Amino acid sequence: MTVSTQTVSTIQFPYKRTLGPVMGRFFSELTARRIVGIRSGERVIVPPMEYDPETGNELARDFVEVGPAGTVRSWTWVAEPIASHPLDRPFAFVLIRLDGADTDLVHVLDAGAEDAVHTGMRVAPRWRDEPVGRIDDIVCFVPGERAETPEGEPGEAQEVTTMEYFSTITYTDVLSPTLVRYASNLRAGKLTGQRCPQCNRVFLGRGYCSVDAIRLGPELDEDLPDRGVVSNYTIVTPTPYPGQKETEPFARASVVLEGDEMVIAQQQILDLPVSEIRVGMRVRAEWMPEAERDAAEITSKGWGTVAGFIRGWRPTGEPDEPAEQYMNRVF
């Protein structure tokens, strides 16, 4: 049976960052449609920094209103914007020297066409309708001297102390030949690994010996038992955070495969209250039904997983191994 040789995964980071007194002031002023810089010696730095970039000394919080218009100092044209760009139509990234500033601001320019953009041109901000205190309260800059401002007067500046930033990255991971074989065997309901000819340890989902640092090829493949012993466990009381789906206390156990040293970590123990899980308990794999087996969790990072193929491990009811045998282990 064959499996796809690549897995696609998306990692998302919902950041909430505190801004501190200097950036906080800049973003607060944006909500009143004002741009401020900070005085550093003879210069006005925009956007403001907490310290002098030349000396590293903390700057006095001497803020100066600048702009809103400015002059383009460099530009490039983005003909085909991608999802992480701020505009969904062709635009220019620009360095802008705002009036009254001595440094440049990176932003985007909505100029319609590439030939409308040149170094030295004058630009002004287009303000967002409902400012929230982020750099994209300025939606973009536009050609000319006059800021594009929504109807009505801006209110008092709101105090902005944090900034949310949501990042999402999608990875397409090509599986190594070892992992392709490993996943194919899992799909067929077989746990397989390679036995190291030097130390006799068996490793699954790696293709090398972690102790001897030698590569282990397909000639060393062998079938492994889908039975084992719980060598360690932890009970997790879930606190809510993005991505946490559990609501009740749950256990994650390490299972040492029968007759070997190979540990499969982070396993579920099925049909047993978490309070009754014991080190030394004998368990057997509960495979997913063949139609539901899925290699999406197999990636080239880490040390191999059985997620998507083995639902969890069920106690066999046989007498426990002595727990003392598993005392000096991390997993």
Next chain:
Amino acid sequence: MTTRQKAGETRETAVRQDSDIAIVATAQLPAVRRQELTETEMLLMVVDEALGKVDLKRSDIGFSCQGSCDYISGGTFSFVPNLDAMGAWPPIHESHVEMDGAWAMYEAWVRLRHGDIDIAVAMGSGKSSTGDPAAIYPLELDPYYLAPLGLDPVSLAALQARQLIESGKSTERELAEIAARSRRDAAGNPNQQVRTAEQDVDKLLAEGYLRNPLRRSDLPPISDGACAVVLVRGPRAAELTERPAWITGIDHRSEVHNPALRDLTDSASTRLAATRAGGVAGVEVAELMAPFTAQEVILRQSLGLADDVLINPSGGALTGNPLMATGLVRIADAAEAILADGRSRTLGHATSGPALQQNLVCVLEGDNR
């Protein structure tokens, strides 16, 4: 320190001290668009090859340091499985930097300076193929002012290149000439990825802009790869290889993180690092980590390299750019110019951060016999 005489004068054989440190072997995987092996497997291969060249075993290694990046590999703590490339049981002395392998080498060099161990290995590895660099790169930038704008690496490089051209320090033709030269050199280097692309300057200039004023030929490829170097302290180095590449100076310097706050047409940190590393006088070969053509001009001008210095004879980052290994590859290639090609003084450079923010310069010398 060595008794090397000033460049330009007759060079005498230097007297090496116990505290001197040399690169005695290097290995790299060819940069490819998509590598099916895992980072750990790639590292196993380059470490095996580098140690094999000088007949060392992993048990001879006193310290190892790796450079890699979780954001690029797409996994948390991805350096932990990578450590298996060194065989971490029984416990070993090791470290990791979330930077190019060149900075891992810097840490290994510092560790050797303690004087209690003789041999260290530094590595760099990365697989850019798994993600979209344009989406990942903004996460490296200032999170408040720049990341929300999604400023991708090619756009930033274009803003820098335009300032270089409009300030009169370079021309689009010079950039195309750098691309053409890099591609010609890469054609003879099996470790490079872009080996058969167009090499005619006029034809390159006739191509459209990808990000005005940059064309595709001004950009690096997306690459996967790995590199390892073996560092040895004192007389042991000369026992292991005929003509070690002695590190006579190494230094790295950083500038303000927001690229819009500095002069993008100059690299003050590179200049300072080079001065602290002993200067560029007498350098015959410079391997500069310039993933964009304009950055090579900035680096060359900031370093004040003479016209007869051979720049990036490997083909450089423009023709193979395995992020997190690219900088170490530059140093490895500069070392091979001594180890294999008989050069006397070479320079390896690595950069990190947006638009040449942070720069490392390593000056290497071979003894004349």
